[in-house]
Amino acid sequence: MNLQTKPVEPRHALRFQFRGREVALERFSPRRTVLDWLREDERATGTKEGCAEGDCGACTVVLARLRGGRLTYEAVNACILLLGQLDGMELITVEDLADGDTLHPVQQAMVDHHGSQCGFCTPGIVMSLFAAYHSGAPATTASLCDQLAGNLCRCTGYRPILTAGLATCNGAPNDRFAATAEQRADALGALADEADLFVGDESQFFAAPASLDSLAALYERFPDATLVAGATDVGLWITKQLRDLKRVIGLGRVAGLDAIVNKPEAPLSLGAGVTLLEGSPLLRAIHPDLGEVMRRFGSVQVRVSGTVGGNIANGSPIGDLAPALMALGGSVVLRKGAATRKLRLEDFFIAYGKQDRAPGEFVLAVEAPRLAERQQYRAFKVSKRFDEDISAVMMAVRLDLEGRRVAAAQIAFGGMAATPKRAASAEKALIGASLDDPASWRAACAALSSDFTPLSDQRASAGYRMAVAANLVERALIEIAGASAPTRIGDLHAAE
């Protein structure tokens, strides 16, 4: 008797909840965005396009979904979210909030506190505040600045918007959504299945495999398909480069890709599908600087969607996670077919746009070692704007100390080369340096010029990058040596 379970038949219709009904779509372009679907197909024009690249937040919508059995509300950018990624979720837009003539509390607060002027960013702001309203925690100015970092407003100067958020987001939601949470969770539960989603045909499809085995098999079969986790980068290939993506594999439904292994004596392992937001507190627990780097990573909309694996696999020279983890001694786990392999992060990045990843191979997980007692770590991000900006220079350093001497150093940079890269000469020059003798640090700072030949671009000049790279190493050493005067501008800002 064959006890093996019968393979579940693939499903050929995208399913999600929208305005109290189930939407099932059997035909759509794999590159259709949620925003275009809303505005062009549904003629729901409340959600606006401001930039079509996930930076301005005018298109913010909220996805309600079950995470660990709990109904969560996450603000995302509809402009770079692919329609197929909605599978199994509830899509909530600005038109859904008011109850007849009664505005939602966050809407009413925006009116009462004069939070809208031209009104074009307002639907996105309202949706971000709606997500904050349902976050389960009372808002603070700092939490709202975080929540709204991905919502540009050009009119108000934000003060009235923050006031509106503080007035309503008290951690105890009392709206129609809270009242119907149970039935909406049931509706989402009914959508959850273990079937692979496959919409289209072999020439053009949107697929969302439900298991690692299905993903591995599908990707081996279609190695030219585009893997999409959060679409925070791939979305721009579509909206800006107008790439005609024909075969898209969404990773959002793959069971096990979001696995987290968090055991005290082992490195932290984050599945490739773990979002930047989920990974943030776990990384913060390794070192607060990692948490701060994650907090300044894109915006909430980007961190909700973007994944740990995506940020690494993407291979960008300016991704913040790679240097931050490289200095820690992090590694990446890859899978192709049934085979997995693990390599050090620095070995994964070969050249600009080229990683050590075979056709059909995908990032399975990223590992971040914990710090030993004699190890010190610092990570600094420098960008033109403090929040929601791409780094001009990103530096992370781990020092292994013997008393007050440096026994070993791992220093990694983003923004300084065509890939995230270790500073081998500087690391070597730092060995033996004394924390009590700043003169002994200079060789390391100077050695950076043999490690890197940065570019000048719109974010910074080569000269600035080199100067700041050295100064960041110096700052790390000043802090580790024990500074009495303030070393961080952000602390001063937060104290006000």
Next chain:
Amino acid sequence: MPPNDVAELAAPTSVVHKPLPHDSARLHVQGSAAYVDDIREPDGTLHVAIGMADRACGVLTSLDLSEVRAAPGVVAVLTAADIPGKNDIAPVFADEPLLADTEVMFHGQSVFAVVARNRDQARRAARLAKIDIDEQPPSVTVADALKTGARVQDDYAFARGDAKAAIDAAAHRLEGQFSIGGQEHFYLEGQASLAIPGEGDEMTVHASSQDPTETQHIVARVLGVPDAFVTVETRRMGGGFGGKESQACTWAALAALAARITGHPCKVRLDRDDDFILTGKRHDFRADWRVGYDDRGVVAGYDVMLNARCGCSADLSPGVVDRAMFHAGNGYWLPHASIGSQRLKTNTVSNTAFRGFGGPQGMIAIERAMDAIARERGLDPLDVRKANLLRTGFEQTPYGQTVEDFETQAAIIEDLEATSDYRARRKRIAAFNATSPIIKRGIALTPVMFGISFTLIPLNQAGALVHVYSDGSIHLNHGGTEMGQGLFTKVAQIVAEEFGVPLHFVRITATNTAKVPNASPTAASSGTDLNGMAAKIAAGAIKQRMAAFLAEHWGVPVEAVEFRDGFAFAGNHSMKFDALAKACRVARVQLSHAGHYKTPEIHWDRAKAQGRPFFYFAYGAACSEVAIDTLTGEMRVLRSDLLHDVGASINPAIDIGQVEGAFIQGVGWLTTEELVYDAKGRLTTHAPATYKIPVASDAPPIFNTRLHNRANPTPSIYRSKAVGEPPLMLAISVYSAILDAVHATNPKGPPKLEAPCTPESILNAIQSLNGAA
């Protein structure tokens, strides 16, 4: 004439002077306020995308559009040859085509347009063209333009006395060159127009435009039809800031051209990156200044050359650079002054209006000089500023206008100096800096004096159309446009006040060239001053007729009739407003009126540089504190206190919003917003990923804003003052505070700090000081 309390000059009111919400606030928060792209498209609407030049300078030698024409969904491809009227979209000088014909003027210039079934098809097809350009080396920067000598307009200067002699004779002298960056408007709603062809030559255009009248003229010019065949309508914009004044006309004209050629409704909505590349920005300047002064820092002579990078055509630069000159003295008495300007032509997109219209660039140059004087003298910069303010007996601007309420600025500065605790904080900051080698703090308190009126005198007029219907409801229309600034709300308040009815009686309607013709752009902060007056005149005329009817009906003198609380009263008589409207109709009283207003007293002779270009001035002051990181140049604004003069505010809630919003926009201009052009003239910061406007955490954690709410001594509408632009310049306090912090790293040297103060600019300033030490 000194400022008076609101009560003395302004009568008691029930709608005006109240902090009422924006008329569209409830719609905004529900996503139901419609912008151009939200209007339901008529059946068969086609979409237009732009084909852009990939060189900044040269001659178009061939244009192969065969692949574009063959692309899926393409209905038509338009070039300069398809334009039935004039290929000219320039507002002033006829120097800029809609579609490039032979000469390529900037990288990204529109060369052709694709009309397709949907927007995606149009965008894809537009990338298939083969454009050959015989490339010449482009002139990109101020330095390039000074080398080529190219201008979009003749140089212009005015002077008082002999600045050179005064500076040479002064006890102390300083000079400097100061680069001031430009700014992208980044209105959240990109440029958009929907053109709907009518019968014959008629064309209706829904445009996101601050200037429907100019849009109408340019559409008519491009189509080669009389203005009367073209109607332009604008309900609201998702932000304008000057970027939809001349710049909106282009896309309306292109949509109309496509609609004329295809016979279908056609829509242009620019992608954000294209919008950055295709539309003009705030002018970047290099100010070359020289100043002579005495031991106390009192200026004897100021000589400034304002080098303005205007881009490839004149556009609105003549007015922008003139306004920079008018504000080159801010609110200071300059006994001898020489204010020069060069209007530089480069192979970059034509720079245009942007909130402040040149004023900020002129003003920050002299504020930079004030800081330099203070450093050199070892004085508190605030004391140098105060010593130089316009004062009794010294009440004239460098262009000879007497400033009537100059005392207001001293009063504002005194108030803010006390309420911001400026002196004590300066001491605390000095103590902090003494023990903090890496992080340095700085503080500054800077004033603003901004002239109100269009400096092009004919623009200082407005029209309004008011109807009272027989149910008492009121239809309001005027030539001003709503871009978020609350103009429609304020004008509706004025009309409701006039009729003595609650605000909800007044129905605000979209700006439309068929209702109010020959309007001026909504610009120069003048929207409420001009349109509010015109609407009050229109409503007043109708009210007068209603009163005359009642006087006869009740047998009372006409002056006894009063309108308030939704009623008309006279003695023991009363009638509800709706009943009155009905009665007037029955009695054949005209209940509609077109009001017109022109600003009195202003005149300006540009050739002689004489006159009174401004009806009045608006004042403000700001005190900002910053911290900088001397290792990276990173900067945070820690606190800002703003005090701004809005006269007797028509709507204090809206005015506070204008002040705060303008300040943060100005902070962006001077800090994180950097426009980078490469050597080939390509804009490399063409999207929010690379061009960084302020986000929520950039608002200072301590942010206090107050209105200096005292009646305008000049008889403006309800004694209010214009508010759109002036508070942007409050952000100069942040620049000066950064300079103060940089100075703290090395008090000996002269800090050289260019704007915008990006981390790199600040680090350069610190390093330049150390080099100088």
